[in-house]
Each structure stands twice: as structure tokens, then as C-alpha cells.
Amino acid sequence: QTSAAPVRTAPSPLPHIVHKNGKFALMVDGAPYLILGGQANNSSNYVDVLPSVWSAIRDMKANTLAMPVAWEQIEPEEGKFDFKWVDELIRQARQNDVRLCLLWFGTWKNTNPNYTPAWVKLDNRRFPRLIKKDGKTSNALSPHAKTTLNADIAAYSALMKHLKEVDGQRHTVILMQPENEPGVFGSVRDYSPTANALFQQPVPQALLTRLNKQPGTWEQVFGADADEFFHAWSIASYIDQVAAAGKAIYPLPTYVNASPRDPDTTKKSVPGLFYGSGGPTWNVIDIYKVAAPHIDFLSPDIYVPESDAYEAQLKHYRRPDNALYIAESGSKDIYARYIFTVLGQGAIGFDPFGFDYTGYSNYPLGAKDWGPEAVKPFSRVYSLFAPMAREWARLSFESEVYGVSEPDDHSAQDIDLGPVWAAKVSYRQWEMGEAYWLRKKDDLPKGSDVPGGGVALAKLSANEYLVTGQNARLTFSVSKNVKDRAAIFERVEEGRFVNGKWVMSRVWNGDQTDYGLNFTNRPVILKVKLGAYIF
Ligand code: N0T
Incomplete structure (x- = not known):
């Protein structure tokens, strides 16, 4: 593809x-x-x-489908595995030329055990639920029960073993997400006797070192955050053991996704109430990094539209x-x-x-x-x-990439391209006559109140960029520090990639470049070579 x-x-x-x-x-x-x-x-x-x-x-x-594999569907009876679903999913993914990210709906799915098999979620004695502060039992499973951990490990390991067997050559499955939005709602942590005893223990040295803290119990070290941090540590350690067991068999890249915590650092966001407490929310990323070395990265589920x-x-x-990876985002x-x-x-x-x-x-x-x-x-x-997905991914890793999207207020954005070049992206300013002949207010596309513009650039060489965008105008200039020259286009090519090679279809000049590079809804990829003339 x-x-x-x-x-x-x-x-x-x-x-x-x-x-x-x-x-x-x-x-x-x-x-x-x-x-x-x-x-x-x-x-x-x-x-x-x-x-x-x-x-x-x-x-x-x-090019990639993220799809659940539920514990209840692969191990309906303890120890008896059924991989019909996984096999058929992989077969059809190959047919469709799409790669897979598998979401392991195990101990926690949006904090709940609803996707665990009946023999797990109905057996509170063997697989204890977490106890809330008031002594009531939560639906969420406790991260402190070895029996639960071992059962999850056994199932996840069986899945990884099967993947290795059926997909170890082709790698249709490229990514694993053990659990889904782990944590707990309705409590900040587990208050079972086991959990309470652990809570009185000293904070592990590795975490103290990472956060540069003095030794003490969770409460002594973290004060008001102690309950949440303790729970994050407990869940991260649990998932790490699941991931480690899976990787020992078949080491696919592995990440954990977070129930969304308000990104605003100045707002009071209550764990267990506004978001699942104990998941890899941004405030506990360091805890996960220490407790879960077998997790390659942590990913936000983003449902804030602003x-x-x-x-x-x-x-x-x-x-x-x-590594930045957006595990979920709204479909609006x-x-x-x-x-x-x-x-x-x-x-x-x-x-x-x-x-x-x-x-x-x-x-x-x-x-x-x-x-x-x-x-x-x-x-x-x-x-x-x-x-150009492969080319983009390579440039993103080996060179520099930049990207902006239309803010809610439609205001223009500056892009700092380093010591020599700068760029500016504007969205609706042309309504005000910036290039009156190009877009009159009445000509604006329907639905233009919905912000939809964006531009992305990848650096190809010192003065060359691969550029794409939509509903936006991109202009280049020399950076603020450069006083003796002005930017011009040496050449702007529209084209496409064929087998990794750039193939030009035409050169943009005149009206197509005199008022910036205007991206509409028409899909366009440009190769832009910048130049300058000296004053
Ligand atoms: C997501 C999805 C699915 C500020 C909800 C989003 C998915 C799970 N949870 O449809 O259940 O499996 O990961 C939680 C969004 C919270 C909204 C916060 C608004």
C-alpha cells in the first residue's frame, strides 16, 4: 500500500x-x-x-487497524484457547493489505473486567475486586492479586505464542496494547488489606532516584498524590509483567493507553472521578517509565476538541x-x-x-x-x-518535520524552521483581502466554520521541504535574524512518490506561488526549494 x-x-x-x-x-x-x-x-x-x-x-x-482481542473470546474456558478470531482477522488484514494493532482487552478495559471470561469476572474469591475507601467493592479488579496476574499472563502469553506461530514471518500484527485505559473509577486506589500493607511500605528506590526524592512511605514522599501514585505504580507493575511475559515469547512493540486526564496543569482534576486513577495519565508518566520497562511508550486517548x-x-x-502515538482520538x-x-x-x-x-x-x-x-x-x-507514508516516517526520524493545524480562533501560526528559514500558515485571513482575487468571502467552502486547515512539512535538505496541507496558505520568509536577504522560491514542484522516488507533475509559479502556497481540498504534495536574493 x-x-x-x-x-x-x-x-x-x-x-x-x-x-x-x-x-x-x-x-x-x-x-x-x-x-x-x-x-x-x-x-x-x-x-x-x-x-x-x-x-x-x-x-x-x-494502513493500520486497531482491533480488540478479548480475553473472554480466546479463553472462554480456563486453559482452553480458541484463536479462530485472531486467525481470521489476520487473514483478512493481509487480504486488505492492512497492518494490525491488537488491543488486549484483559484485566482492565476502561478500568472494568467486563471482557475477562466469566470464570474470572464471576469469581471474586480467586480474582478479587478492588476495595474502595468506604469498604465497598468496586467492579475493577485489584492489581494486587497474584492469581489474577498469573491468569492474565497465561492468556496473553498464549496469544503471543500463537501470533509468533501464525504471524512470526509476515508481521501483519505490528503493535500490541495490553489492557485498555487501565485504572479505576469510583476510588483512587485499592484499599484492600493487601494494598494497605503495601501502601505502608517505603517507595521503591528506583522511583525515588528518578524523581529525586528522599526515602519514605508513599504518603511521606508524595503527600496528597500518594494514593494515585501508589495505584499507578501497582497497575504499571502489573501490566509490565504481562508485557514482559508476552515479549519473552514474541517481542512486538507494546504500549499502554491512558484514560484522558485534563491536560491543563492549573486545573484540579480528580483521579477516579474525572479520569481512571492509576492509568498512564500525563501526571504519572515517570512512574510508568520506572515501573514498566517492558512498555515501549505511553499514549494518550484524546477527546478534548479544543x-x-x-x-x-x-x-x-x-x-x-x-514516542508520540495517539492511541485514540474522537471521530468528529x-x-x-x-x-x-x-x-x-x-x-x-x-x-x-x-x-x-x-x-x-x-x-x-x-x-x-x-x-x-x-x-x-x-x-x-x-x-x-x-x-508518502514511508518517506514521511523516515524523514520524521532522520530529519526534521513540522506541522500545524487550524486553531479554534482561525489565527495564523508561525513555524520556526531553524536559523535560516521561517514559515507562516494562515487560514481565513484571505477573507480580509489578503489575496482578494483568490477567495472572496462568499466563495468560502461550505462548512468553513468547522476549522479544518493544516500544513505539514518535512525537511529534505538545507533549503528543501516536502510540503502538504489543506485549506491553508503557507508563506516562507527568512528567519528574523537574517537581515540582508529576502526569501523567494527557487522552484516549487507538485508531484508524487512512485516506489520511493519523487516524480514531478508540474512546476507551480505565478498565481500559484505569488500569494503563498494555497492549499484547498484538493490533495497536493509539493517539493519546495527555497532561495534568497541579497539586498
Ligand atoms: C474509550 C472509548 C472506548 C473530556 C469510549 C474514552 C475505548 C475507550 N474511552 O467510547 O470505550 O475502548 O478506550 C474515554 C473518554 C473520556 C471522555 C473525557 C471527556
């Missing part, structure tokens, strides 16, 4: 994450891979509904020690433009939630009406990146 997929002669190397100078790549078939993903609805993990999944994924132009908040959440998860049209920002920040992928035609939408988190119309805003952006 991507243009630069290498010809496979020998078994391809195992997918893995590489890291260099604070940049990340997900290596698939030996080269950086860009996940242009789509996640199916929760109950779409059955063969009967797969046709309505593929049609949406195809319309979306996604542009400031969206960017703030990205900032929390884009760290030198964490307004979210599609953020793909430009996400990929422009060097993300290894984007995976919005709820993409299939099974007739369900998680409105108001996602789109209101579900169907091809709802897919369009996403396929529009994906179709820009899909033909």
Missing part, C-alpha cells in the same frame, strides 16, 4: 521501536513505518462484522523518553485536522476511535452520524500522507 514497501525475500525483521536524538521510529519490514490508523468499535471483534470494518478502513485510506487543549495533551506525551470532523500537528511533531502514528460501519458511534465523544460522510475528513488528510 505504501510506495516504498521493500520487496520481501527473507523473513522481515521483527517490528521494533528505534530511538535517536529524541526522535522515534516504528520499524516495520526494516524501515520506519507511519501508522495512519483507524480503531474499530469495541464490539467489532467478531468475524461476522468484519466486512463493515474493512469497508470503513478502506474508505478512510488507513485546539489549545489538544496541543497541551500532545505536549505531555511528546518527550525524549516517549474537527479532530481530523490535528493529524497535521500530530505527524508534524514526529509521531509514529495516529489512531482515531470508532471507525467501522457497524452502525454505532460514541457520540458525543465522536461523530454524530456514522457512515462514509464521517470518514471523509479523515480520509482527506490520510490521502495526503498515505502515498
